[in-house]
Amino acid sequence: MYLAPVQLLFEESRPGRRNWQTPGADRGVATADLPAHMVREKAPALPELGELDLIRHFTRLSQKNYAISTNFYPLGSCTMKYNPVVNERIAADPQWYNLHPYQDDDTVQGALELMHNLAADLGEATGLPGVTLHPAAGAHGELTALMVLRAWLDDQGQNQRRKILIPDSAHGTNPASCTLAGFDVVTVKSNDRGLCAVSDLVEHLGDDTAGMMITNPSTLGLFEEDVVKICGLVHEAGGKVYMDGANFNAIMGITRPGDFGIDMMHLNLHKTFSTPHGGGGPGSGPICVTEELTKYLPTPSVIQGENGFELSTPESSIGRVRGFHGNFLVLVRAYAYMKRLGAEGIKRVAENAVLNANYIRVKVSDHWRVPFDRICMHEFVARPTKEMREAGIHTIDIAKRLIELGYHPPTVYFPLVVAEAIMIEPTETESKETLDAFIEALIQVAKEAAAGEDFLHQAPRNMPVSRVDEAKAVKDPQLCFRCQ
Amino acid sequence: MPYIQNSDADRSEMLAAVGVKSIADLFTSIPEEVRLNESLNLSAGLSEDQLMRHMQELSSGNQASAGVNFLGGGIYDHSWPTTVDHLMSRSEFLTAYTPYQPECSQGTLQAIYEFQSMIAELCGCEIANASMYDGASAAAEAAMMAMSQTRRKKVIVSAAMHPETRETIHTYLKHIDAEMVEAPIVDGVTDFSGLIDDKTAAVMVQQPNFFGNIEDIAAVAEAAKEVKALSVASLYPVATGILASPGKQGIDIVVGDGQSLGVPMAFGGPSFGFFAAQQKSVRKLPGRLVGISNDTEGRRAFTLTFQTREQHIRREKATSNICTNNALIALRGCIHMAALGPQGLEEVACVSRQRALEMVELLDLAGIRRAFPDQHFFNEVCFQVDNDEMVALFKQNLRAQGVQGVLAMSAWYDDMDGCFTLACTERTMPEDLIALSTIARQTFIPEVA
Numbered sequence: 022m023y024l025a026p027v028q029l030l031f032e033e034s035r036p037g038r039r040n041w042q043t044p045g046a047d048r049g050v051a052t053a054d055l056p057a058h059m060v061r062e063k064a065p066a067l068p069e070l071g072e073l074d075l076i077r078h079f080t081r082l083s084q085k086n087y088a089i090s091t092n093f094y095p096l097g098s099c100t101m102k103y104n105p106v107v108n109e110r111i112a113a114d115p116q117w118y119n120l121h122p123y124q125d126d127d128t129v130q131g132a133l134e135l136m137h138n139l140a141a142d143l144g145e146a147t148g149l150p151g152v153t154l155h156p157a158a159g160a161h162g163e164l165t166a167l168m169v170l171r172a173w174l175d176d177q178g179q180n181q182r183r184k185i186l187i188p189d190s191a192h193g194t195n196p197a198s199c200t201l202a203g204f205d206v207v208t209v210k211s212n213d214r215g216l217c218a219v220s221d222l223v224e225h226l227g228d229d230t231a232g233m234m235i236t237n238p239s240t241l242g243l244f245e246e247d248v249v250k251i252c253g254l255v256h257e258a259g260g261k262v263y264m265d266g267a268n269f270n271a272i273m274g275i276t277r278p279g280d281f282g283i284d285m286m287h288l289n290l291h292k293t294f295s296t297p298h299g300g301g302g303p304g305s306g307p308i309c310v311t312e313e314l315t316k317y318l319p320t321p322s323v324i325q326g327e328n329g330f331e332l333s334t335p336e337s338s339i340g341r342v343r344g345f346h347g348n349f350l351v352l353v354r355a356y357a358y359m360k361r362l363g364a365e366g367i368k369r370v371a372e373n374a375v376l377n378a379n380y381i382r383v384k385v386s387d388h389w390r391v392p393f394d395r396i397c398m399h400e401f402v403a404r405p406t407k408e409m410r411e412a413g414i415h416t417i418d419i420a421k422r423l424i425e426l427g428y429h430p431p432t433v434y435f436p437l438v439v440a441e442a443i444m445i446e447p448t449e450t451e452s453k454e455t456l457d458a459f460i461e462a463l464i465q466v467a468k469e470a471a472a473g474e475d476f477l478h479q480a481p482r483n484m485p486v487s488r489v490d491e492a493k494a495v496k497d498p499q500l501c502f503r504c505q
Numbered sequence: 506m507p508y509i510q511n512s513d514a515d516r517s518e519m520l521a522a523v524g525v526k527s528i529a530d531l532f533t534s535i536p537e538e539v540r541l542n543e544s545l546n547l548s549a550g551l552s553e554d555q556l557m558r559h560m561q562e563l564s565s566g567n568q569a570s571a572g573v574n575f576l577g578g579g580i581y582d583h584s585w586p587t588t589v590d591h592l593m594s595r596s597e598f599l600t601a602y603t604p605y606q607p608e609c610s611q612g613t614l615q616a617i618y619e620f621q622s623m624i625a626e627l628c629g630c631e632i633a634n635a636s637m638y639d640g641a642s643a644a645a646e647a648a649m650m651a652m653s654q655t656r657r658k659k660v661i662v663s664a665a666m667h668p669e670t671r672e673t674i675h676t677y678l679k680h681i682d683a684e685m686v687e688a689p690i691v692d693g694v695t696d697f698s699g700l701i702d703d704k705t706a707a708v709m710v711q712q713p714n715f716f717g718n719i720e721d722i723a724a725v726a727e728a729a730k731e732v733k734a735l736s737v738a739s740l741y742p743v744a745t746g747i748l749a750s751p752g753k754q755g756i757d758i759v760v761g762d763g764q765s766l767g768v769p770m771a772f773g774g775p776s777f778g779f780f781a782a783q784q785k786s787v788r789k790l791p792g793r794l795v796g797i798s799n800d801t802e803g804r805r806a807f808t809l810t811f812q813t814r815e816q817h818i819r820r821e822k823a824t825s826n827i828c829t830n831n832a833l834i835a836l837r838g839c840i841h842m843a844a845l846g847p848q849g850l851e852e853v854a855c856v857s858r859q860r861a862l863e864m865v866e867l868l869d870l871a872g873i874r875r876a877f878p879d880q881h882f883f884n885e886v887c888f889q890v891d892n893d894e895m896v897a898l899f900k901q902n903l904r905a906q907g908v909q910g911v912l913a914m915s916a917w918y919d920d921m922d923g924c925f926t927l928a929c930t931e932r933t934m935p936e937d938l939i940a941l942s943t944i945a946r947q948t949f950i951p952e953v954a
Binding site: 192 | 506507508509510511515516518519520522523524525528530531532533534535536538539540541544545546547548549550551553556557559560561563564565566567568569570574576578579580582586588591592594595596597598599600601602603604606607608609610611612613615616617618619621622623625626627631632633635636638639640641642649667669670672673675676677679680681682719723745746747748749750753762769770771772773774775777784787793794795796797798799800801802804805806807808810811813815816817818819820821822823825826827828829830831832833834836840842843844845846847848849850851852853854855856858859862881904909912931
């Protein structure tokens with residue numbers, strides 16, 4: 022960790038410092054024929070730095086980050102697995118990255134073949150054969166699928182169906198996507214086993230039901246044991262079931278959503294299929310749907326025609342949800358990942374992800390409160406004990422103390438159904454030694470918390486900054502250098 | 506097994522600790538009737554070496570641009586410094602998550618803040634967010650934001666906006682209670698007259714437009730202001746090296762695609778979208794925002810802020826559903842802008858335009874005229890020849906010489922038979938223009954050539 026402050030680029034800037042140059046520029050020639058009001062008086066006030074200072078600036082910034090390549094990252098629902106370096110090498114092939122999206126199909130056959138085959142493989146893995154690779158992230162996939170649902174409802178003459186049922190443990194993107202797609206949200210309660218309460222679900226089903234969004238395994242790391250029944254009930258009521266596939270890592274190769282009644286789902290290639298998160302994207306959120314819904318998918322899709330692979334528009338497509346053909350270089354990495362693993366490797370991913378999660382769970386459940394302490398899937402949720410809370414220690418203190426001990430904290434305060442939640446997802450790529458060390462840290466922090474150690478409130482004390490005043494950032498907004 | 510470190514011995518020990526006999530015992534909560542009995546029907550795994558060979562074989566089915574590329578239409582063949590590739594491939598950036606824990610994410614956070622600052626400067630706006638998926642979806646989000654801010658339902662979109670951007674806006678708007686109206690094209694630029702009224706939420710225009718023509722966006726901004734609608738410009742950011750910034754011309758929301766800022770063409774993605782606006786709109790903005798605050802010891806610290814707009818807090822009342830955006834590619838853009846600096850960006854803009862001016866002159870000699878000679882262009886030019894057959898022939902002849910180019914407008918506009926665009930960048934060499942004009946002469950005036 023690089024601890025010293027790094028000045029802003031703008032503060033490091035000195036007039037006249039040059040770096041990248043393009044010979045032959047002549048502002049007079051370039052602007053002579055343009056009316057004065059179209060032309061700017063002087064160049065935009067970007068920072069001016071030499072090459073070495075630029076390298077140091079960003080290298081030092083990089084060293085102020087925790088990352089998978091430096092630290093264990095047990096961030097629940099985010100599947101922070103190892104991002105294989107070979108995939109970066111593969112994506113750096115100019116035969117991929119130098120393609121223009123408007124080249125003729127016959128000059129991009131490799132790219133189209135890759136997209137075609139990746140879609141087919143994702144269809145096989147999910148049991149949902151209609152696949153679009155367009156959406157740029159999971160939330161974008163949700164929105165796209167809800168638009169598909171709307172198109173299907175319109176075709177059925179069922180436009181009055183506006184309600185989407187969503188369990189209270191769902192990701193916030195689910196309800197937000199519903200609003201964007203013009204649906205109304207109805208929340209379904211969880212039962213005392215942490216599962217979607219079928220009795221509550223039934224209460225809300227009716228001829229205004231458009232569908233349901235279910236996360237399986239749920240954000241509590243539990244497989245929805247009644248999922249077959251739930252899908253049946255929603256279908257009977259005339260709706261479709263969407264699955265949030267953020268947690269697909271747990272069940273890949275073990276079971277297929279298409280086989281247990283799901284009609285549509287998204288996959289996060291930047292979670293399950295190992296493409297790097299990059300500090301918040303680019304992701305890729307393909308959606309997989311049943312045969313019946315395939316004709317509504319966004320345009321373009323890739324089909325295999327007589328003269329090779331080509332871009333095509335599905336019969337009743339909802340249209341475009343973005344420009345061009347998807348986050349292509351993310352698709353290249355995910356494709357390479359699947360090819361390297363093969364059918365058996367994919368199944369081993371799920372097995373080891375679930376084993377790793379359960380191993381941590383059993384080792385810490387004597388020290389932490391684990392509300393649903395039974396065999397879990399790829400993650401589980403813990404929370405501080407009564408003793409810790411009475412000692413004035415909250416989840417935020419736990420998270421910050423873990424940072425101090427060299428771990429990126431688990432997901433905290435989510436899902437909302439567990440107060441002070443700590444959601445732990447180790448992924449399959451971690452070794453037993455890493456898990457053991459993390460378990461030891463969790464037990465140590467549990468003891469410190471139970472003792473109400475004051476230094477927990479000061480944590481982290483060994484990072485470039487200590488706790489940040491988030492309220493001040495809102496009260497006195499400084500979002501850009503020029504606004505100060 | 507690739508990427509899994511634990512051995513069978515480790516697994517046995519761990520299973521014993523969990524208190525189960527086998528891996529299968531971990532999956533008993535999945536109803537037996539839906540558990541897979543056999544393997545997925547996927548190919549067997551490859552070794553790393555086999556994988557590399559397979560990928561090379563696959564990629565050799567492409568003919569990537571060998572350096573002479575006149576294709577534009579939203580994706581441009583610009584160059585970028587090696588520093589960009591080097592720095593953004595650092596695994597501390599590459600393999601970090603969204604910076605929800607500011608203390609161990611100051612690197613990503615400061616870089617995003619710097620990105621926001623530079624984007625706001627190019628756009629001529631007060632604030633910018635941490636990035637969007639791409640230019641098209643950013644424009645759609647701008648339309649939604651304008652509707653939310655004005656509480657109106659009508660969105661007027663220039664027909665000269667990128668067709669894929671218009672289609673994306675249409676897809677986003679058609680399922681909600683909204684009205685999308687297209688403003689017609691007159692002589693290659695948008696004519697909004699008679700369309701903007703007090704029901705209008707947004708007036709949307711692209712700068713330069715899909716035909717490469719420079720729009721009078723100051724007039725658009727003014728017309729929108731008169732009825733308290735929001736003006737939205739979709740911007741080609743490189744153009745701001747010499748052209749006036751939309752925000753400075755009165756535009757309320759400036760969006761666009763960042764591909765031209767150091768991002769490979771990559772078959773169209775991933776690039777990043779950007780979204781800039783004025784400070785007063787901050788609570789309506791979609792996407793993530795990084796701000797400056799202090800830590801407990803008074804040191805400057807960066808953090809995600811205004812998170813109460815976002816889906817993980819506001820759920821169905823959020824301003825947008827976007828969470829994962831295109832942060833790493835925005836980092837590319839950030840490094841690229843910093844490497845260029847003011848002079849560097851101006852040079853790229855100048856050379857791109859100088860080449861386009863030379864291209865127009867050279868093609869004129871081959872008898873190829875601009876479709877809209879009264880309009881001003883930046884680096885992309887719309888030409889008109891007799892018909893689409895000639896367009897196709899020209900394209901074919903270029904391809905035969907290894908030159909990519911010619912985007913036929915009739916693919917999107919029924920009334921533009923014989924029209925096509927060509928784009929230049931700072932990578933366009935004088936000899937490329939000679940080759941282009943030679944092929945043009947051979948195609949259009951073979952008797953002279």
